[in-house]
Amino acid sequence: MQPLRLTVIGVGYLGLTHAACMADLGHEVLAIDTDHERIARASAGELPFFEPGLEPLLRKGLDTGRLRFTTSYQEIGAFGEVHFLCVGTPQAADGAADLSYLTHAADALAPHLRSGCLIAGKSTVPAGTARALLATIRAAAPAGEQVDLAWNPEFLREGHAVADTLHPDRFVFGVTSPRAEAVLRQVYAQPLADGIPALSMGLETAELVKVSANAFLAVKISFINAVADACEAAGADVTQLTAALALDERIGRRGMAPGLGFGGGCLPKDIRAFRATAAALGVQSVVSLLADVDEINKSRRSHVVDMARAAAGGTLSGKKIAALGLAFKPDSDDVRDSPSLDVCGRLAADGAIVTAHDPVAVDNATRQHPELRYAKTVLEAAHDADLVLHLTEWDEYRSLDPAALAAVVAHRTIIDARCVLDTRAWQTAGWTVRTVGRSA
Ligand SMILES: NC(=O)c1ccc[n+]([C@@H]2O[C@H](COP(=O)([O-])OP(=O)(O)OC[C@H]3O[C@@H](n4cnc5c(N)ncnc54)[C@H](O)[C@@H]3O)[C@@H](O)[C@H]2O)c1
Numbered sequence: 001m002q003p004l005r006l007t008v009i010g011v012g013y014l015g016l017t018h019a020a021c022m023a024d025l026g027h028e029v030l031a032i033d034t035d036h037e038r039i040a041r042a043s044a045g046e047l048p049f050f051e052p053g054l055e056p057l058l059r060k061g062l063d064t065g066r067l068r069f070t071t072s073y074q075e076i077g078a079f080g081e082v083h084f085l086c087v088g089t090p091q092a093a094d095g096a097a098d099l100s101y102l103t104h105a106a107d108a109l110a111p112h113l114r115s116g117c118l119i120a121g122k123s124t125v126p127a128g129t130a131r132a133l134l135a136t137i138r139a140a141a142p143a144g145e146q147v148d149l150a151w152n153p154e155f156l157r158e159g160h161a162v163a164d165t166l167h168p169d170r171f172v173f174g175v176t177s178p179r180a181e182a183v184l185r186q187v188y189a190q191p192l193a194d195g196i197p198a199l200s201m202g203l204e205t206a207e208l209v210k211v212s213a214n215a216f217l218a219v220k221i222s223f224i225n226a227v228a229d230a231c232e233a234a235g236a237d238v239t240q241l242t243a244a245l246a247l248d249e250r251i252g253r254r255g256m257a258p259g260l261g262f263g264g265g266c267l268p269k270d271i272r273a274f275r276a277t278a279a280a281l282g283v284q285s286v287v288s289l290l291a292d293v294d295e296i297n298k299s300r301r302s303h304v305v306d307m308a309r310a311a312a313g314g315t316l317s318g319k320k321i322a323a324l325g326l327a328f329k330p331d332s333d334d335v336r337d338s339p340s341l342d343v344c345g346r347l348a349a350d351g352a353i354v355t356a357h358d359p360v361a362v363d364n365a366t367r368q369h370p371e372l373r374y375a376k377t378v379l380e381a382a383h384d385a386d387l388v389l390h391l392t393e394w395d396e397y398r399s400l401d402p403a404a405l406a407a408v409v410a411h412r413t414i415i416d417a418r419c420v421l422d423t424r425a426w427q428t429a430g431w432t433v434r435t436v437g438r439s440a
Contacts, residue, residue, distance in 0.1 A: 015086030077112020159331030174206025238437025325392025
């Protein structure tokens with residue numbers, strides 16, 4: 001493999017993972033962030049967030065000298081043959097994507113770009129963003145038309161970010177020139193040689209592949225949650241139903257997760273941004289589909305709060321609740337738009353005394369919800385609890401001993417908001433178990 005000099009702009013969940021993985025593939029990588037503290041920590045081999053398997057790659061990159069960090073755009077402009085844009089594209093007040101971080105990064109980078117370099121966008125953006133960015137950058141860069149741009153959207157899942165980066169299901173290359181495609185093929189030469197497929201297409205299609213992949217995953221989750229409501233109303237069991245649906249090859253098991261719905265820094269904001277794009281394009285079918293998906297998803301959180309109120313005897317006021325899980329998903333410390341943390345906040349707002357536990361997300365949760373109590377162990381959280389809520393499906397919670405927990409709580413009632421606990425084992429230990437998507 002011919003190593004390239006790559007830069008990574010934005011050292012968040014996506015950018016830091018990408019930088020460390022590209023260095024692991026043998027490239028020379030220089031990464032930049034406007035957050036100087038983040039750069040200092042990363043330069044010292046410290047992850048600014050929790051991601052399994054990433055720290056050894058970061059340290060290896062630093063030790064070999066293939067991975068370095070900077071805060072100077074001048075330095076990355078002079079260094080890079082390919083610049084990966086990995087900054088955030090959060091939700092703006094009107095629901096559309098806020099592209100200001102991307103434009104600031106492009107403005108800072110453009111004056112320093114070398115002739116013949118390629119900018120490769122990885123952030124999730126509305127269709128049309130890449131083409132507009134290319135025009136802006138070419139107008140501002142002394143290298144002008146000699147600067148090329150591609151869109152190479154990222155599909156990694158937090159908690160599996162390293163494996164997803166090095167062995168994705170596919171690479172998507174949004175390109176406007178054969179040379180851009182050839183450069184991206186050189187970047188990913190090793191995984192491509194391992195047989196990972198790469199699909200080349202236009203910029204707008206590549207942008208839309210990413211947002212429609214997220215929209216489809218969101219549809220799947222909201223679909224099974226709508227069916228969970230039907231199961232509760234009809235006296236059926238959504239867990240058994242999902243197992244039966246999953247064996248239909250046209251449907252499949254993955255992503256069919258009834259429960260508390262989706263959250264995090266991507267799916268919720270991405271479906272809203274797609275909806276805003278569709279509205280601007282006049283595509284009403286996408287607008288109404290995603291509006292329903294979003295509403296169903298939001299309703300999951302109030303549904304679980306209602307279940308808790310009912311299980312607590314009709315009022316939450318003064319009730320002690322042990323909450324298991326704060327991160328938006330297991331194997332992550334990310335609490336951005338976390339359904340679990342949101343439920344905890346709502347319970348506390350309704351007068352409950354919430355003591356929450358999470359293996360890694362307590363620090364992040366404390367910053368957003370200082371009013372909650374936090375425990376270091378599950379047993380500490382459950383001490384004297386009137387009700388236990390299972391909110392994030394960490395392995396640690398699946399393998400809890402129901403008898404050990406039964407010994408410390410005030411009342412043996414648990415709500416399984418993720419539909420994954422072994423109900424029979426909990427019932428055998430004397431627990432009353434309420435599960436989303438089951439009538440009793
Ligand atoms: N997190 C994921 O699982 C994931 C997966 C696929 C795609 N994405 C997409 O990747 C993008 C980044 O997401 P993230 O979760 O890594 O966000 P993040 O907030 O964790 O990281 C963004 C980083 O960019 C930095 N930044 C902002 N402006 C900058 C600038 N002008 N120059 C340099 N650095 C700057 C921030 O300081 C921050 O460290 C988003 O578009 C997101 O939708 C994220």
